[in-house]
Structure formats: structure tokens, C-alpha cells
Amino acid sequence: MEGTVQHAVESESARLAHAAGRAARQPLSTVGVVLLLTAAALIPFVVSSFYLLQFTMVVITSIALLGLNLLTGYNGQISLGHGAFYAIGAYTTAILLEQTAVPYWATIPIAGGICLVVGFLFGLPALRLEGHYLALSTFTLAVATPQLLKFHALEPWTGGVQGIYVSTFAAPPGVPLAWDQWLYLLSLSAAAVMFLLACNLLRGSTGLAITAIRDNPIAAVSMGINLPLYKSATFGISAMYTGVAGALAALVTQFVAPDSYSIFLSLGFLVGSVIGGVTSISGAIFGALFIQFVPNFADQISKAVTWAVYGSFIIGFAALAPTGIAGFLTTIVRRLGLYSKAHQGPVPPLPRLGSGFELRKRSK
């Protein structure tokens, strides 16, 4: 009996090591990444300023989705409330710019840091909740956000219902770029740093621990992983990503108001994350493209029922590509035999998210 358990744990850990290694070698190889970055860096010089703004939002949203992927895809915790961290990031930037002399670029890491702490603290009680229960308690966080931002006691800082205008800024002296080109490149650099961080995080033993908790919390604990610490820390890191995205978005939109951070923002993040491919890093980019461009496309199909078209797209994607666009592309590439031997292996499955009704008594 003991032997069986040990064997099970061993094969589990072998599987996890394999899975984590695979995560680190995502479909995008180094050459691909360099090409993609170069292409992305050329965008501000070839597209009109209308499209540039949209691409800036794609880059920013992809940072937020990456945070959600780390939490939901790799750690197995569903969040329907990441819009709240986006809001905290945005308001941090807006308030700092309005009330202090902090330079605009420095507000971004500060926003990230604040979200890291808030996310970690929110993660602590949320530890006890799994699956649907966690989804719903984060859902309440998202619903409460606009109300809290409007709360009159906070009005000296948040500006209440009116929101805050974010003062605009120019590219640093000597850089021959327009404001929007500079902002795009700033966002792109931030995204590059954040994506690199995520890859490194997942490649190491930390990443192994994070995915092990998703796949089998009990085996993970028995192998000496500090479950509460890792789960809360993942929540914090995930919130940090979303906070950084929120801060950048505030600089782009130059305005923050409570109603921009409604529950639909959080739901949109989850949709983008799942449709892009929640257990992948590249999925964050596909998801961001979906969120930014599919509603416009739906609007062109039918002005009257735009959101019905959008909803049908969501259901269609869920039916056709259950592992997200990233998983779908991986499958196609593998079918065509374009993969090297090192990349062979099953498509990463969607995480089993402690199906909600299994409230493990000893999940701590």
C-alpha cells in the first residue's frame, strides 16, 4: 500500500517536472521571440495613431492576462476579480501623478508593488476557498470595486464619481518620438520585462511548486511545498501584473473613473485568458488581441446585437479550441510535424480547478 502511494507520488512528480519543463519551452522559441519583439517595436512607425492606441492597449492587456494565466492556468485558482487590481494600479498612478511629484514612469513599479501587497493579503483568506467558492469571492471583489471607489470618505483621493484626470507627458528630451509612440514603446518594454519574469519564474523550482499545487495539492504538500505561502504569493504576483497593466492603461486613457472598472472588466479578462490559452504564456497575447479586436469586429457584423455576436464568438471558440488559441496552434504545429523532438508531448490540459464541490478539509 505504501509502495503504491510512493510510486504515485513519484510518477506525479515526474509528470510535474515534465510539465514545468514544457511550460518553460513554450511554442515561442528564442528566435521567434526576438522576431516578434522587433515586429512589435516597428508597429508605431507603420500604423496610424488610431491603430497605435489599440495596439498599445493590446500590449497592456496582455500583461494583465499574463498575471491571470499565472494564477488561474498555472496555480489553479480562478479569479473573477482581477479588474479590482487593474483599478488599484490605475488609481495609484493617477493619485500619485495628481498629488505628488513622483515622475510618471516611477508610478508603474509603485502601482505593481501596492498590488503585490494587496493581492498577497487577499490571497491569505482566499486560500481556504477553492474552485467556485474562490471564483465567487473574487467576483464580489470586482463588484464592490466601483462602489468603494465612489465612497465619499475616499473622495479626496479618488475624486469620487468624477474620477481623476491624468496629466499627459511628452517623450524624454532628445527622443524624437510623438507621445503615443513613446507610450507604446514604454508599454512594450514593460511587457517584455514582465513576460521574461514570468518565464523565469515558471522555469525554476518556484514554477514547479506553483504547478504542483494546481495538479495535486496533497502531493505537493507532502513533498514539502509551503502551500499557503505559494498560493498567496502567486496571488500577489498575479495582482502585481494586473496592477502594472492598470497603471499603464491609466497613462494611456489619461482618465480614471469608477465605472470603467466594473465587473465586466474582470469577466473580460477571464474570457481573454481562457480564449487565448490559460495554461500558456503566449496565450496572454492571443487573449489580448481577442479582447481588443473581436468586439470591433462584432460591431461591424451587426450594430444592433454587437454583444450577442461577441457572445457567440466566445462560445464558438470555447467549443472549437477548448485549450485556447495557444493550445490550438500548438496542436496544429505538432500535427504538421514542425516541432523538434524536444517539444514532443501532450498539449497542456486545462487545469483541474478543484471542482468546487470538493471542499478539502485539509487543504491548508
Next chain:
Amino acid sequence: MMDAFLHQFLSGLANGSIYASIGLALVMIFQSTHHINFAQGEQAMFSAYVALTLIKAGFPYWAAFVLALGFAFVSGMAIERLIIRRFNRAPVLTVVIVFLGLLFIINSLAGWLFTYNVQTFPSPFPPGLGNRFLAAHEIGMIAVTLVMLLLIFLFFRYTSLGLMMRAAAYNPDASRLVGIRVSHMLALGWGVAGAIGAVAAIMAAPIVYMEPNMMGGVLLYGFAAALLGGINNPWGAAVGGFLVGVIENLAGAYVVGTELKLSVALIIIVVVLVTSPAGLFGRPIVTRV
């Protein structure tokens, strides 16, 4: 002082009856499929629009009420058979976004068919029914909800169809072995849940007014009710609904003011979940390692 308190308490019960119905509808679907139907509120809203359209076309109130319930029942079954069934084996996350997709679709269709304008909805209860604590509609709302709960209880407790539905939710494999068509029972469950939701929306409409987003807040309280009572216990969800209504109203009146009513109710729920994750009446399920 006491009168004011009683007034707040009773009108909390009235709101709670709406939350209880939505919570019950959510739990019914959760019990048989382990999915949380994020589109429940939108389905209910659409059925309320059907009722309103019928009333405007000259149907008597209660005839429109029954027809709208029938519509909710059939459309609930149709959604299960045509869409949700295909995602039976899909991971939780995929199912969640399918429900979100449905939410967008129904909301958008309602806005297109019935416009986004805010409309009033008639109340069938004579104003004379009201007293110094409760308005007529609030009393009627509580009564209708209680009657509905009683009917549902009788249905599940004393009819063989109700027994079959419970069996199918409780143990699908064993039910199949004794000849119950589990998939039919599932569709039926969706229909009943849809009808319960429709009752909630039609009762809520005179208070929150008709518009495509009317059920957003209500759905949230329905979740809260279901979680508070224990998501695997239908009667717990009903009691949870009344509790949430009362807590919300009393906190709004005496503690934080109406501005933060929603947030406070939600914080209480998170606290309950963290201290007793199975809800007040739910049974914790211990899994074998």
C-alpha cells in the same frame, strides 16, 4: 425606533425573497451539473420582458405570469439541450466562459428586442394590502415566493418525477441503472430553474424597473444567498436569500449607509465563507486521498 427597525427588517425579508428564488435556481443547476449558471439572471430578465410584452398586449396579469413561466421553462430546457450539453466534459473554466458568452447574448438580444429604455412594470397586488411596515407589493412578493417554495418542496418530496430528478442529481450512474433518463432530468432541472428565476425577475421588476441589466445586482445577491446557505442545499439557499436581504437592509440603514450596502453584504459573505466554507447549512464534502 422599534417601528423603523421592523420596517427595515421586513423590507429586507421582501428583497430577500427575490434573492432566495435566484439562489434556489442556481443551486438546482449546481446540484445536478456542478456548474454555476452566470446567465441565470439574464434568462430571468428575458422572461420578465416576455411577461411585460404580454401584459401590454392586453393579457391579464396572471395569465401573462403563467405564460412567461412557461417560456422560461422551455427556454431553460432549450439552452441546456442545445448549448450546455456540448460542454458536459469540458473543464470548469471553459464552462464558465460559455455561461459568460450566454450572458452577453441574452443581454444584447433583450436590448435589441425590447430596447434599453427603463420601463415600469405593473404590480398585481392591490395597494390596500399594504400596512405601515410593508408596501403591498412587498407583502405580495414574500407570499408568492413562499407559495413557490412550498410547491417546489411538494414537487420534489411527493411526486415520482421529483424523486427521479433528485436521484439523477444525487447519483447519475445508479439512476441510469434503475432506468431514469438522466439527461432528460437534467434538461427538466434547467427548465424548473429557469421558471424559478422568472418568478424572481417578475416580482423584482416593479421595484428595480425593467431594463436589460436589471438582474445584475440581483444575481450577485443570489450567488451570495446560495453560498451563505450552502451551495449543495436548496433550502439552505432559500434561507440564505432571506438572511442576505435582511443583513443588507439592516447594515444599509444602521451601519454604513446605503452607499456601501452592497460592499458590506459581500464582505459578510466572504467572512462566512472563510470561517465556514461549506456555508451555513451545506455539508462539507471530504474527498478521499
